[in-house]
Amino acid sequence: MANEKKLVEAITSMEEDFAQWYTDVVKKAELIDYSSVKGCMVIKPAGYAIWENIQKELDTRFKATGVENVYMPMFIPESLLQVEKDHVEGFAPEVAWVTHGGLEPLQERMCVRPTSETLFCDFYAKDIQSHRDLPRLYNQWCSVVRWEKTTRPFLRSREFLWQEGHTAHATEEESEERTIQMLNLYADFCESVLAMPVIKGKKTDKEKFAGAESTYTIEALMHDGKALQSGTSHNFGDGFAKAFGIQYTDKENKLQYVHQTSWGMTTRLIGAIIMVHGDNSGLVLPPRIAPTQIMIIPIQQKKEGVLEKSAALKEQLLKAGFRVKVDDTDKSPGWKFSEAEMRGIPLRIEIGPKDLEAKQCVIVRRDTREKVIVSLDELETKVAEALETMQGDMLERARAHRDAHTYEATEYEEFNKLLDTKPGFVKAMWCGDEACELKIKDDTTATSRCMPFNQEKLSEKCICCGKEAKKLVYWGKAY
Amino acid sequence: MANEKKLVEAITSMEEDFAQWYTDVVKKAELIDYSSVKGCMVIKPAGYAIWENIQKELDTRFKATGVENVYMPMFIPESLLQVEKDHVEGFAPEVAWVTHGGLEPLQERMCVRPTSETLFCDFYAKDIQSHRDLPRLYNQWCSVVRWEKTTRPFLRSREFLWQEGHTAHATEEESEERTIQMLNLYADFCESVLAMPVIKGKKTDKEKFAGAESTYTIEALMHDGKALQSGTSHNFGDGFAKAFGIQYTDKENKLQYVHQTSWGMTTRLIGAIIMVHGDNSGLVLPPRIAPTQIMIIPIQQKKEGVLEKSAALKEQLLKAGFRVKVDDTDKSPGWKFSEAEMRGIPLRIEIGPKDLEAKQCVIVRRDTREKVIVSLDELETKVAEALETMQGDMLERARAHRDAHTYEATEYEEFNKLLDTKPGFVKAMWCGDEACELKIKDDTTATSRCMPFNQEKLSEKCICCGKEAKKLVYWGKAY
Ligand SMILES: [Zn+2]
Ligand SMILES: [Zn+2]
Numbered sequence: 015m016a017n018e019k020k021l022v023e024a025i026t027s028m029e030e031d032f033a034q035w036y037t038d039v040v041k042k043a044e045l046i047d048y049s050s051v052k053g054c055m056v057i058k059p060a061g062y063a064i065w066e067n068i069q070k071e072l073d074t075r076f077k078a079t080g081v082e083n084v085y086m087p088m089f090i091p092e093s094l095l096q097v098e099k100d101h102v103e104g105f106a107p108e109v110a111w112v113t114h115g116g117l118e119p120l121q122e123r124m125c126v127r128p129t130s131e132t133l134f135c136d137f138y139a140k141d142i143q144s145h146r147d148l149p150r151l152y153n154q155w156c157s158v159v160r161w162e163k164t165t166r167p168f169l170r171s172r173e174f175l176w177q178e179g180h181t182a183h184a185t186e187e188e189s190e191e192r193t194i195q196m197l198n199l200y201a202d203f204c205e206s207v208l209a210m211p212v213i214k215g216k217k218t219d220k221e222k223f224a225g226a227e228s229t230y231t232i233e234a235l236m237h238d239g240k241a242l243q244s245g246t247s248h249n250f251g252d253g254f255a256k257a258f259g260i261q262y263t264d265k266e267n268k269l270q271y272v273h274q275t276s277w278g279m280t281t282r283l284i285g286a287i288i289m290v291h292g293d294n295s296g297l298v299l300p301p302r303i304a305p306t307q308i309m310i311i312p313i314q315q316k317k318e319g320v321l322e323k324s325a326a327l328k329e330q331l332l333k334a335g336f337r338v339k340v341d342d343t344d345k346s347p348g349w350k351f352s353e354a355e356m357r358g359i360p361l362r363i364e365i366g367p368k369d370l371e372a373k374q375c376v377i378v379r380r381d382t383r384e385k386v387i388v389s390l391d392e393l394e395t396k397v398a399e400a401l402e403t404m405q406g407d408m409l410e411r412a413r414a415h416r417d418a419h420t421y422e423a424t425e426y427e428e429f430n431k432l433l434d435t436k437p438g439f440v441k442a443m444w445c446g447d448e449a450c451e452l453k454i455k456d457d458t459t460a461t462s463r464c465m466p467f468n469q470e471k472l473s474e475k476c477i478c479c480g481k482e483a484k485k486l487v488y489w490g491k492a493y
Numbered sequence: 494m495a496n497e498k499k500l501v502e503a504i505t506s507m508e509e510d511f512a513q514w515y516t517d518v519v520k521k522a523e524l525i526d527y528s529s530v531k532g533c534m535v536i537k538p539a540g541y542a543i544w545e546n547i548q549k550e551l552d553t554r555f556k557a558t559g560v561e562n563v564y565m566p567m568f569i570p571e572s573l574l575q576v577e578k579d580h581v582e583g584f585a586p587e588v589a590w591v592t593h594g595g596l597e598p599l600q601e602r603m604c605v606r607p608t609s610e611t612l613f614c615d616f617y618a619k620d621i622q623s624h625r626d627l628p629r630l631y632n633q634w635c636s637v638v639r640w641e642k643t644t645r646p647f648l649r650s651r652e653f654l655w656q657e658g659h660t661a662h663a664t665e666e667e668s669e670e671r672t673i674q675m676l677n678l679y680a681d682f683c684e685s686v687l688a689m690p691v692i693k694g695k696k697t698d699k700e701k702f703a704g705a706e707s708t709y710t711i712e713a714l715m716h717d718g719k720a721l722q723s724g725t726s727h728n729f730g731d732g733f734a735k736a737f738g739i740q741y742t743d744k745e746n747k748l749q750y751v752h753q754t755s756w757g758m759t760t761r762l763i764g765a766i767i768m769v770h771g772d773n774s775g776l777v778l779p780p781r782i783a784p785t786q787i788m789i790i791p792i793q794q795k796k797e798g799v800l801e802k803s804a805a806l807k808e809q810l811l812k813a814g815f816r817v818k819v820d821d822t823d824k825s826p827g828w829k830f831s832e833a834e835m836r837g838i839p840l841r842i843e844i845g846p847k848d849l850e851a852k853q854c855v856i857v858r859r860d861t862r863e864k865v866i867v868s869l870d871e872l873e874t875k876v877a878e879a880l881e882t883m884q885g886d887m888l889e890r891a892r893a894h895r896d897a898h899t900y901e902a903t904e905y906e907e908f909n910k911l912l913d914t915k916p917g918f919v920k921a922m923w924c925g926d927e928a929c930e931l932k933i934k935d936d937t938t939a940t941s942r943c944m945p946f947n948q949e950k951l952s953e954k955c956i957c958c959g960k961e962a963k964k965l966v967y968w969g970k971a972y
Binding site: 047049050051054055056057058059062063065066082083084085086087088089090091094107108109110111112113114115116117124126133136137140141152156157159161172173175 | 526528529530533534535536537538541542544545561562563564565566567568569570573586587588589590591592593594595596603605612615616619620631635636638640651652654
């Protein structure tokens with residue numbers, strides 16, 4: 015019990031200090047470690063396994079829409095980065111520069127990719143000739159580097175892992191359609207796999223991606239009421255195509271520019287899972303993404319038959335398709351419970367000598383701690399039910415939390431007060447003028463998160479300047 | 494037919510110019526494209542899909558031996574690279590240096606990882622404390638950079654994709670055991686999945702990895718008689734542990750150094766597949782690694798029912814677990830045949846109006862062009878058999894080629910002549926002295942490929958100096 019206490023006590027409570035709670039969970043659940051490279055992290059097995067599951071799920075969904083994976087170089091020559099002017103302005107201040115190869119200085123310095131639009135464009139310019147070559151639906155899984163000043167594990171680090179899709183289409187309609195299709199795919203993935211509800215919408219011009227015509231986003235609300243941009247999808251129109259000369263001959267044999275998109279999700283999603291679902295005992299993983307869904311913990315494991323039965327149950331559940339482990343170390347059951355909770359394992363199964371006799375076991379849900387006694391005859395069914403119910407409940411809880419922390423404002427004073435005192439989203443009308451966005455940011459530190467697809471008219475007037483309102487906007491403080 | 498000819502004519506024959514044949518196949522089978530970044534390539538969908546299958550197969554095998562995946566930073570601070578002196582000497586001349594982050598010069602320059610021993614050691618020094626923490630069996634999938642002067646697609650490029658396993662153990666016996674275990678895993682993967690026979694052995698001190706105590710290798714023979722090092726596994730003993738201070742307390746509470754290994758395979762394997770199995774019509778992919786195993790090609794596809802049946806057969810074969818596509822473009826069947834051959838697709842199925850009537854189809858093997866007429870009732874069985882037989886035949890053919898190009902020499906003149914006139918491996922005895930290796934390289938351009946596990950005694954004397962022979966060595970010219 016002394017050990018057990020130590021493990022739990024080591025976490026700061028989220029009410030006391032949410033940032034510290036986050037850091038504690040990330041470390042105690044063994045998701046990451048800090049490295050000797052400032053601003054870069056080591057993703058440990060428990061963290062990387064979550065990323066592998068995210069990859070598997072997203073990759074399958076991408077491929078079902080016709081996307082193919084490729085791999086582009088990690089370096090971008092400076093002249094290539096500079097071809098599209100908005101893009102270079104957006105990224106040049108935060109890239110890492112390679113200046114020497116081996117013992118020789120390079121003739122032209124190269125940056126480590128912060129994103130790969132320029133590389134894909136350079137490739138497409140040669141690769142695409144005819145309308146028969148379109149659409150091109152390529153994606154890559156890789157790491158990218160952005161030289162951030164302040165960093166936090168998963169949320170903002172100098173190197174992170176992601177996927178970046180880059181597509182080329184014959185028409186603006188098709189590129190717009192693909193942009194929205196991928197945003198919907200992301201939203202569906204977040205809700206159905208990560209149990210994380212999101213607001214789908216469009217970014218304002220101020221917040222859009224460097225070089226994009228339009229940027230769409232999904233925004234999630236963390237437990238502390240801050241917003242997290244969880245995935246973005248950009249329509250470039252023919253802007254990059256004109257800068258890079260990406261043209262195809264159409265059916266009438268006329269030269270046309272392609273229309274492009276890009277869309278990405280990152281290891282930041284792991285941070286979102288932590289901050290949406292975690293509690294004061296640690297991580298809580300949605301069953302569909304959990305690397306280990308069930309931890310079997312033997313009780314009085316030295317008693318005859320307990321370890322054997324635990325191993326047999328593991329095999330039985332593995333065969334039924336669950337991801338399951340047995341903790342047969344010589345730690346106390348209490349310690350093992352705390353450890354499985356810290357790591358966010360959705361279900362634990364307790365089995366001891368009395369259970370053996372009664373042909374039963376105890377199933378405990380990580381999120382509610384609800385305990386049920388289950389006959390071993392019904393084990394697979396009950397486990398499947400518990401995992402499904404838990405997945406659904408987690409989404410509903412997150413949605414209820416989000417809705418309870420979403421406010422509306424029609425007066426600036428009220429708007430300010432909400433942003434100051436009520437962590438969460440504030441919905442308010444906006445005139446479309448960047449000056450109002452800037453003033454709101456100055457006054458409140460909140461930014462426009464998105465103009466939701468689901469538009470409402472709360473008032474006729476901009477919350478800031480009082481001029482005619484054009485759009486409903488979700489405002490919030492963001493990670 | 495004109496188009497068809499163009500496709501095939503564009504390949505140089507391998508007898509005429511093997512290097513050009515290789516480059517032609519790589520481009521025409523659409524595996525890669527050159528990029529604007531000198532020495533780096535774009536891996537296109539057909540190439541990347543092979544890598545994805547390699548990853549899936551290897552990753553499953555790794556995990557079955559207890560290996561877990563992690564992710565380390567891509568940068569190594571210069572001071573960290575310098576900790577182990579042999580290691581830095583081996584790699585410093587060929588790394589890319591990052592000197593600026595954003596607009597600021599870095600306080601300490603960092604290289605892009607050429608390999609990650611130093612990062613894993615830095616991590617393990619903090620991560621490992623007790624014998625309970627051992628073994629650590631970590632692997633990562635990533636890209637690495639080595640600033641090579643001359644490059645060739647897949648075989649030698651400035652950036653390449655690989656996996657690097659890094660393990661830490663309590664004892665030298667355990668690290669040696671893991672080193673050999675992974676070498677055997679690699680050899681088995683090459684033979685059973687890539688249909689590529691390999692020689693397992695140990696590298697001489699001259700050829701071993703920078704910082705390793707021993708390096709083990711698998712060596713394959715390409716169609717042109719050159720050797721390709723296809724995977725390596727290194728035992729570091731406690732050398733890195735002493736340099737980095739990686740210690741654990743043993744069961745008697747005494748501080749001990751860990752013993753480490755590392756092992757890697759790369760996208761170079763795709764080059765090996767091309768050069769072991771390819772022919773003058775293009776790529777030939779072993780069925781177990783082929784992204785598309787079967788291409789269905791409709792004959793007279795405008796005739797009633799042909800396209801419908803083709804689509805139905807595809808669905809039927811997909812359900813049976815095969816990777817299958819239909820080529821329903823409006824190209825001629827002849828063009829489609831050439832294209833499927835160029836891409837190395839193991840089987841093609843032809844189905845036309847007459848076949849529909851007779852409830853049959855034609856199956857053609859890529860490697861032998863053998864055609865068989867198969868009743869549609871037996872389709873799955875016959876397809877499975879054809880793929881299995883082809884996989885086995887490819888391995889046997891490659892083995893026969895390898896054996897027919899493996900020579901023995903006991904006199905230096907004969908040895909020289911063999912290396913000069915007979916592309917392949919030459920087996921000969923060696924005294925163990927690096928001076929002889931250097932002289933042989935000078936005289937013949939051949940290097941010691943390995944000291945095979947399967948040792949024979951061809952003579953008592955070193956092939957070069959005539960002193961007492963210690964080891965049988967495979968010599969050859971290498972990629
Ligand atoms: Zn306004
Ligand atoms: Zn000698």
